[in-house]
Amino acid sequence: MDRQGGHLETAAAGEGGCILRLGGRLDAYTVADLWPRALKVLETHRETPVQLDAGEVTYCDGAGVALILDLLRRPRTPPVTLVNVPDKVQRLLDPFDAAALAAPPPPRAPRQGVRRRLGEAIQGLGQGLHAQVTFIGEATAALVHALLHPRQVRWGDAVLIARRAGADALPIVGLIALLLGVILAFQSAVAMKQFGAEIFVANLVALSLLRELGPLMTAILLAGRSASAFAAEIGTMKVNEELDALTTMGLDPLRFLVVTRILAALLVTPLLTLFANLVGLAGAAMVLLTFDIPLVTFVNQVSQSVSLTDLAGGLVKATVFGLLVAGVGCLRGLQTRTGAAAVGEATTRAVVSAIVLIVAVDGVFAVIYFHLGI
Amino acid sequence: MPADPSHTGPVIQVQDLTLGFGGRPLLEGLNFDVHAGEVFVLLGGSGSGKSTLLKHMIGLYEPLAGEVRIGGEVLTGSEGAARRRILRRFGVMYQSGALFGSMTLLENVRLPLEAYTRLSREAMDLVARLKLQLVGLAGFEHHMPAEISGGMQKRAAIARAMALDPGILFLDEPSAGLDPVTSADLDRLILRLKDILGMTFVVVTHELPSIFTIADRVIMLDRETRGIIARGAPAQLRDHAEHPWVRRFFNREATEAA
Ligand SMILES: Nc1ncnc2c1ncn2[C@@H]1O[C@H](COP(=O)(O)OP(=O)(O)O)[C@@H](O)[C@H]1O
Ligand SMILES: [Mg+2]
Numbered sequence: 001m002d003r004q005g006g007h008l009e010t011a012a013a014g015e016g017g018c019i020l021r022l023g024g025r026l027d028a029y030t031v032a033d034l035w036p037r038a039l040k041v042l043e044t045h046r047e048t049p050v051q052l053d054a055g056e057v058t059y060c061d062g063a064g065v066a067l068i069l070d071l072l073r074r075p076r077t078p079p080v081t082l083v084n085v086p087d088k089v090q091r092l093l094d095p096f097d098a099a100a101l102a103a104p105p106p107p108r109a110p111r112q113g114v115r116r117r118l119g120e121a122i123q124g125l126g127q128g129l130h131a132q133v134t135f136i137g138e139a140t141a142a143l144v145h146a147l148l149h150p151r152q153v154r155w156g157d158a159v160l161i162a163r164r165a166g167a168d169a170l171p172i173v174g175l176i177a178l179l180l181g182v183i184l185a186f187q188s189a190v191a192m193k194q195f196g197a198e199i200f201v202a203n204l205v206a207l208s209l210l211r212e213l214g215p216l217m218t219a220i221l222l223a224g225r226s227a228s229a230f231a232a233e234i235g236t237m238k239v240n241e242e243l244d245a246l247t248t249m250g251l252d253p254l255r256f257l258v259v260t261r262i263l264a265a266l267l268v269t270p271l272l273t274l275f276a277n278l279v280g281l282a283g284a285a286m287v288l289l290t291f292d293i294p295l296v297t298f299v300n301q302v303s304q305s306v307s308l309t310d311l312a313g314g315l316v317k318a319t320v321f322g323l324l325v326a327g328v329g330c331l332r333g334l335q336t337r338t339g340a341a342a343v344g345e346a347t348t349r350a351v352v353s354a355i356v357l358i359v360a361v362d363g364v365f366a367v368i369y370f371h372l373g374i
Numbered sequence: 375m376p377a378d379p380s381h382t383g384p385v386i387q388v389q390d391l392t393l394g395f396g397g398r399p400l401l402e403g404l405n406f407d408v409h410a411g412e413v414f415v416l417l418g419g420s421g422s423g424k425s426t427l428l429k430h431m432i433g434l435y436e437p438l439a440g441e442v443r444i445g446g447e448v449l450t451g452s453e454g455a456a457r458r459r460i461l462r463r464f465g466v467m468y469q470s471g472a473l474f475g476s477m478t479l480l481e482n483v484r485l486p487l488e489a490y491t492r493l494s495r496e497a498m499d500l501v502a503r504l505k506l507q508l509v510g511l512a513g514f515e516h517h518m519p520a521e522i523s524g525g526m527q528k529r530a531a532i533a534r535a536m537a538l539d540p541g542i543l544f545l546d547e548p549s550a551g552l553d554p555v556t557s558a559d560l561d562r563l564i565l566r567l568k569d570i571l572g573m574t575f576v577v578v579t580h581e582l583p584s585i586f587t588i589a590d591r592v593i594m595l596d597r598e599t600r601g602i603i604a605r606g607a608p609a610q611l612r613d614h615a616e617h618p619w620v621r622r623f624f625n626r627e628a629t630e631a632a
Contacts, residue, residue: 029492
């Protein structure tokens with residue numbers, strides 16, 4: 001008999017019954033082997049009495065207690081009886097009621113039918129829409145208030161956020177813009193070369209960058225970098241009850257957190273877009289140099305082919321994108337539920353919603369600009 | 375019944391331990407032993423370094439100097455299998471509870487069992503249920519940590535720390551945020567586990583009634599002198615401590631230092 005291990009023996013008793021002897025050390029490691037063997041004994045003596053003899057148990061902890069209780073809780077007639085319990089084991093068993101353990105723990109929420117869940121989903125959609133409209137209204141009011149009372153805006157925070165969302169984004173925006181300009185120029189130059197029209201690559205790249213790709217790409221990068229950051233920051237504050245603290249201090253989270261972020265985004269998006277446009281054009285110029293088009297010719301061609309309206313139209317679009325990205329980031333942050341996982345969820349939702357919004361609004365802009373003849 | 379019959383002597387030995395952050399010592403030259411089967415309480419004003427000392431005792435932080443031995447084996451600087459063997463000897467309840475937010479309470483308590491034992495799923499569930507029942511959380515098995523109160527989270531964290539029935543349990547402010555009745559239940563639980571299983575406890579707590587109920591010995595840390603200003607049994611400190619702060623603490627007078 002191993003002193004460090006646990007052991008289990010069976011012996012016959014009267015009336016076809018059986019004595020199940022548990023002994024030795026019963027802990028989380030030893031009961032792993034004993035448990036299935038003990039259940040097997042109960043299985044083979046389904047209708048005859050079983051006595052559980054714990055007389056030889058030398059050490060028993062929570063796992064041993066669990067084993068004993070598991071044998072006792074099985075609903076069977078006659079039930080398992082426990083004999084020869086050492087005093088120490090009995091005191092460990094005392095707090096538990098084997099009969100109460102026969103039932104599984106109550107489930108958290110009763111399973112709902114499909115209709116109920118569908119109804120709740122639709123209701124959730126409605127509530128989400130309601131929350132968004134409310135947010136847009138409140139945020140607009142807060143922004144207007146901020147513009148009317150610029151002294152009340154926390155400009156220090158806004159500048160800090162602008163630096164994180166803007167200046168810190170320059171490397172990645174520059175990299176993607178350069179790549180975009182190079183690829184765009186190279187692909188079209190190869191095709192145009194067949195017609196000896198490489199020079200018109202400048203028109204193509206300048207127009208598409210300034211009107212579409214510059215603003216769009218900047219906004220998508222802003223969504224990835226800053227909408228997520230805003231949602232995570234505000235979401236974490238919500239989880240930590242910091243938003244509640246602000247509210248009870250009489251500070252409106254909307255003015256305190258959202259306005260600064262939206263102002264920062266409004267400030268940096270046009271600048272970032274301008275930067276992206278320039279770097280993209282530089283990339284295109286580099287490619288065209290290899291097609292024997294000198295820099296002077298390229299600059300000349302660009303300045304003839306695009307107008308200030310093209311540039312301004314793109315920048316206006318970018319500013320609206322910035323507003324949307326910051327707004328939806330903050331909204332998802334404010335909508336965070338409780339728990340650590342909720343922050344991750346809010347971040348994901350912020351990025352996805354921001355990109356969907358950007359694409360949709362870009363379509364709207366295309367229609368408006370077309371009718372305005374821009 | 376000590377957890378490891380082959381080791382006699384103190385289960386935890388703290389030797390010349392100096393700890394701090396960024397090279398600046400917070401506590402210097404600490405020396406104390408924790409004996410098998412006792413409840414050892416760490417006291418001190420807030421910010422005196424109780425949690426930090428606890429985290430050094432469980433090997434989470436490396437000290438600036440000195441070492442910590444658990445069951446005779448050096449934890450400080452240990453690695454690999456040797457370290458894992460030492461880690462398995464104790465359970466920890468962190469000050470914030472540190473439950474995994476994406477798992478139910480039952481799953482939280484079951485996790486150590488899944489990692490270290492070969493029990494069947496059903497058996498693990500039962501062990502986890504019993505642990506939750508012990509801390510008064512029967513019926514909350516399928517709740518997420520975010521859905522229960524802070525006090526309940528602490529109790530669930532204790533249940534998780536006890537999942538493997540370790541020989542040593544470290545508890546960082548277990549009764550903070552609990553109502554007096556639940557807090558007294560917790561004290562009774564600690565005493566029962568100490569009595570029946572011979573478990574050793576290292577507890578950070580400020581609750582005077584709790585200290586007088588459970589503590590065999592206490593040490594009191596001081597931020598000013600960066601050391602231990604008092605040690606001994608609670609009753610002895612109440613009546614005979616030299617340091618005025620210690621006497622005031624045990625006689626429950628309001629102090630400016632707390
Ligand atoms: N990770 C850390 N880095 C730097 N300083 C810390 C860190 N954790 C705690 N401290 C500092 O150590 C001191 C003691 O903290 P702590 O151990 O949490 O105190 P308490 O006794 O209240 O549990 C505090 O002054 C705290 O600022
Ligand atoms: Mg602490």
